[in-house]
Amino acid sequence: MTGLPARALVRDHRRHPWNLVFAVLGVALGVAIVVAVEIANSSASRAFELSMETITGRTTHQLIGGPGGLDEGLYTRLRREGFRDSAPVVEGHVRIQGETFTLLGLEPFAERPFRDHAVGGRDGRINRLITEPGTVMLAAPTAARLGLAEDETFFLTVGTTPHAVTLVGIVSTDEPGLGGYVLADIATAQDLFRRHGRLDRIDLILTDERQMARLREMLPPGVRLEAAEARTRATAELSRAFHVNLLAMSLLALLVGAFLIYNTLTFAVLRRRHLLGNLRMQGMTRASVFGLIIAEAALLGLVGSLLGLAAGVVIGQGLVQLVTRTVTDLYFVVTVTQLALGPAVILKGLLLGLGVTLIAALGPAWEAAGVSPREALRRSGLEHRVRRVLPWLVPAGGLLMLAGFMLVDWPGQGLLPGFFALFLLILGYACLIPPLVWLMARLLSGPLGLGFGVPGRLAARGIGAGISRSGLAATALAIAVSATVGVGIMVDSFRSSVGLWLGQTLQSDLYVSAPGRSGLGVNPVLPDDLPARVASLPSVAELSTARRVPLYTPRGPLELMAIDPSVQTPDGYVYLEGASPARIWQRLAAEEVILISEPLAWRKGIGVGDSLALPTDRGERTFEVVGVVQDYSAAQGMVTLHRTLYDRYWDDPGVAALRLSLAPGVSLESGLSQLRALAVTLDEPVLITAAGEIHAQSMAIFDRTFAVTHVLRLLTVGVAFIGILSALMALQLERAREHAVLRATGMTPWQLGGMVTLQSLLLGLAAGLAAIPLGILMSDVLIQVINQRSFGWSMIRTLPPAVPGEGLLLALTASLLAGAYPGYRMARVRPAEHLREA
Amino acid sequence: MDNRQIQNTDPQIPAHPPALVQLEAVSKRFREGGTERVVLDRVTARINPGEIVALVGRSGSGKSTLLNLICGIEAPDAGRILVEGRRLDTLNERSRTLYRRRGVGFIYQFFNLIPTLTVAENVALPLELNGVPARERRRRVAARLAAVGLADRADAFPDRLSGGEQQRVAVARALAHEPPLLLADEPTGNLDAETGAQVMALLQRLVRHQGRTLVLVTHSPEVAVMADHVWELVDGRLQARGEA
């Protein structure tokens, strides 16, 4: 039934291919970004899940201790008491060829009930693993990736110390979960990590309640029995905020994409009003016109989504590297050996692309169906109507924004209101842009006439006269640009807040720390006598010690920081809540009280005066919170306590870091060289770092974290650019006939080209200027709602001058390019060509 | 001619053969800014099947508006419009569209061919919308194009045709689905006198030959001469003028 009408519309696209190409590209890029982020996120999560599945195996419960781990004797006692299904584990991080792996020390003979793919087999290789020290096994794909063959000896770094180990076995499995692991005998692991006689945990298979009760009876204080699954889940939760944040960025890109699609489709409808009116005149019903436009959008959405999927997979491959690096930097070690490219991702991408396109098409399709047959007879009407609507857009936009502002303050931790608030704010602001553009065009008409003569005046007038199109183009442009401005400001604010915090925190001159990554059971420590020896150096004025360990609480992991301050009230804390620093530290030293970090306070909804229960080596204890401090270092939350309190409740005498201030008059260089001289006399390596270096390293980690965001921002700029180009080009090409009339009435090609370019630039300028406040607003919501709610970090919004400048430049460049092409074409084309087109 | 055909007030509907179109005290106003302009003021008229009616009047007198009312793209503010005895003014949008699709053919001053469809496709469009099967469609398109003398231009796009040729395509399209009623708004207004006369002659021949009814807006006395009745719109009222 609709064969010929559809053909008429399709042929119309063929005559104006730009519009179509840009629309498809807009959908494709939007989908590509979401799909890429989805692939990167789910690949990282999936890799983590798989590795946990493989490593957990059939374990149902785990025995875990405090930061010091468990005594080996507990395992022997368990076996003696008849807990046959138990297996000891020592684990820690090692680096091979620059890549971080988790080394698992296992007891091969106890493994069989637990894990299939680890070292459960009983062949000669297992014997070597047990009997020969310094032997390890790797999964086949990992060995292949690292280029290691059986019996090969290679270096494996623990902290900063390389150890030669021999690969005695390659586990032939294609199980991807094993990819990030190095397997060793428990004794080898204890050797490597210098944890003789200690275990990190004991895996158990417990099925009945009586067994569990009996086990609990015999546990020493500080040793806890936990369900394996709960622990895995809690660890996975750690990186959730990061993934959510990425998702937010990608959705923002899609939102920009949606506006562009809306814009392109609306243009396509506006351009074809005459054609649609004609079809209506011939007896096509409103419903069929509506259906036709929706079908057209669906096709466009489908093609765009398919292209976007393909591009998303390619981009996702790059993103996954960035994402895993960040997750490894900040949360836990994860090795991605395969992309999560399941049907779910593909379906999601397709549905999102198609869905967004169809929603964006509803408005234009409605508009198309509303085209009266009279449009075929007369052309005015539309602009008239739009100009009548124009003043109403101001209060409508104001109301939408008001609703958005109210939603921003919606209480609770959910992100959904935040996203919705962002959407309302953008929509509301979008309503304000066309009236603004119209006003600007009116105001500029005079000055431009003076400056450029008739073409100048016509350029300004053309914007006002065709406000239905020019307003739309400016709006699309402004939203696209504002997204890049908003994300740019957000990242910069984040970065400066972290920088500021680091500056306030790193108050000591030099830092000495034990190398290695804490996180799993193994927490690096400094030699016992080092604090005293450093303190006795003449160049050192003050010295405080720190011990930072992960603590697995039943409600998820957090970090514990035990401080032995050199002075009564140490510097280096930014208090968000609590009494005076002096009073806080007085209480920390004397009472059973703690400081908590901002994300922890946010997540648990607690503050000064509340109390927090922590598992200690003496069982669970409750501590009062006396202060909330700023902290960007531990996403999972950090508890700071006095060393005396730590020693009272945890059996972990080690010190991991020294913070020292140099005596007056001692230069950093001489302080450093004295320390280095001391360090070479030690058996174990230590890291000596100046505050400035730590600052730089931390910022580097930060920048790595936001590398993904930068990539996303660049992609959003791409979407924006395409949108701008498409909107402005559609605007100008649509005027071809009008321009032909001008040419015919005596305008020179140069004048016309100049006019078209000037008009484009004007719109670009208006949109670029309008984009800046919107971008700032967006960054506020991103910072105060999305980031605050997902990470629990507050930050100060900065206004880096470069970012709005970039936005304006983007708008102007795009509009110049977009205006130049039609300008060039109009100047070249013979006017008769366009006058003919009925 | 029958003077009762045109009455400005209080029509008594006579017991006549059923009219194709009947207007009863139809009024149409337009509001512009604050002021309201009465374009048609209680117009009453009937158009019998097989007649050619010419509508004349000064520019802005409401001729196009009257045509729009008859084809249902505009609704009257007061009065009744009956087509083949059925009320048009009370139909909903969809029914009016279907009525237009089946019952009316149009010809305009600016041809209004669809630029992205070929000549043959333009003529086929109303047939397709009316659900005529493809084979029958091809046959009729060929016949109509032959009738207007454009059989050899079937695959050309409209912008390659001259004005007169475009208008002949419009005539073929308007007659393609054999609608009982043809409406033409200044069909020769955009053509030179000679071409206009040719198109008019063609139109008249086809309408008479197929027994269709034609309402035609024109400024040209020569065109008006061909009509059975000439009605003039003056100050929103319809007046019969000296007829041929």
Ligand SMILES: Nc1ncnc2c1ncn2[C@@H]1O[C@H](COP(=O)(O)OP(=O)(O)OP(=O)(O)O)[C@@H](O)[C@H]1O
């Ligand atoms: N949609 C509308 N809104 C406002 N005024 C309208 C509308 N349509 C028509 N008019 C006004 O109604 C009057 C009659 O218009 P119409 O187009 O019927 O005149 P016409 O007799 O066909 O004139 P012409 O010979 O110039 O085509 C005109 O003054 C016109 O401005």
Ligand SMILES: [Mg+2]
């Ligand atoms: Mg008219």
